Amino acid sequence: MVKLTDADIKTKEVQDWKGLHVFHFPFSSCSQKTRIFLNLKGLEWEGHLIDLMGNENVSERYLGINPRGLVPTLVHDGDVHIESNDILTYLEETFPEPKLIPEGTEEETQVLLDLEDDLHLDLRAISFRFVFAPPVPPKSADVLEQYGKTGSGTVGGQKDDWVGVEIDFWDRLNNEGITDEVARAAAGKFKQAFGDIDSRLAGRPYILGDTLSALDIAWFIYAHRMMLADYPLHRLHPNMGAWYDRLAELPAFAQEIALPPEIDAAFAATRAANAAAGTSLEVVGGL
Ligand SMILES: N[C@@H](CCC(=O)N[C@@H](CS)C(=O)NCC(=O)O)C(=O)O
Structure with missing residues (x-):
């Protein structure tokens, strides 16, 4: 922790x-x-x-x-x-109640949460190319310089290198955008990870079986973002698609993913523009 x-x-x-x-x-x-x-x-x-x-x-x-x-x-x-x-x-x-990491599943949960965290920069790359475009304000060289030198630079008392990884991401975004190659690699990783989640959902309502857990929350949010990028969740992973639809009905989930109409419209316009130009995630990602 x-x-x-x-x-x-x-x-x-x-x-x-x-x-x-x-x-x-x-x-x-x-x-x-x-x-x-x-x-x-x-x-x-x-x-x-x-x-x-x-x-x-x-x-x-x-x-x-x-x-x-x-x-x-x-x-x-x-x-x-x-x-x-x-x-x-x-x-x-x-705050152990209600349980969201069922007893005995701690290790499995950690493995699948780590996998989710490992995909975070891939999710960000896909978001910047297929959801947020046209571009949000970039992080200028000045902003990145401040980023690199302002905090303590330590986490848990140890020198921490993560800010360097972040700065590399933003630098690359500024210089070359999200290339087809980066987008394709990221899409492939999601296809594989979602494939695994989809098989866990075969014949059962939640990732760990009968109980809704932290894993459902974490992977639901990734599925949601990927769908905003026009990832064909229901076509590629039908169990996951049905699971997504059920969770999206629950108020605890629905209220956190609701978008103001103008942002919803901007994201829809990005999807439509990519589809019209033949540069959708499905095409570029080889899905
Ligand atoms: N591994 C981190 C990732 C956190 C992360 O990257 N958060 C994003 C938002 S989802 C962020 O703060 N981005 C900074 C930015 O966009 O400048 C975690 O799970 O908390």
Whole structure:
């Protein structure tokens, strides 16, 4: 679990906060996942919006809270937790009811949460090419320079290199966009991972069997984002498609993925433009 140490945190005020606080952004997949989990736990929490479009995540204040400059971050009674899947695991241990990581499934859950986390930059690449385009404001060279030098640069008291990985991603996006090759590789990874989830869902309602768990939340959110990119979920993975439709009906899920009409329309326009140009995810990704 990634609980920050005192030395990692430069924005000290949060260490005096009581209760549960979540730094998040409405349309961030990791934030949506965390909010669904909190909804299902029935926990009270205070939200603090971080404007990713305005690069607030690389501000001095926020990098002083999360040295990786990513959302979500959880602050619980002054302790700061980062990494969404670690936040879910922490919340499960701290607030065990209702159970969202069933007893005896901890290891399997961890493996499938790690797989999900490993795909995060692939999801981001697909999002930037097939969902968010036309482009959201880029991270300029100045913003990236500030990103690289502002936070403590440590996580759990150890030197942390993740900000470098992030800066590489944004640099590459600025210089070459998301190429067909990158998009195809990412799509292939999703096809394989979703294929695995689809076979786990054969003849049973949830990924772990009869009980809805953290895994359903995490993979639902990825399926949702991929569908915003026009990934043919129902055609390629019918069990997963039916599972997605059922979960999307539940208020705890539905309220976190709802989009304001203008954003919904912008994403739909991106899909339509890609389809018309013959550059949809299905075509470019070889799906
Ligand atoms: N492994 C991290 C990934 C977090 C992450 O990349 N969050 C995205 C939003 S989904 C973010 O903060 N992006 C920063 C940006 O867009 O500038 C986690 O699970 O918390």
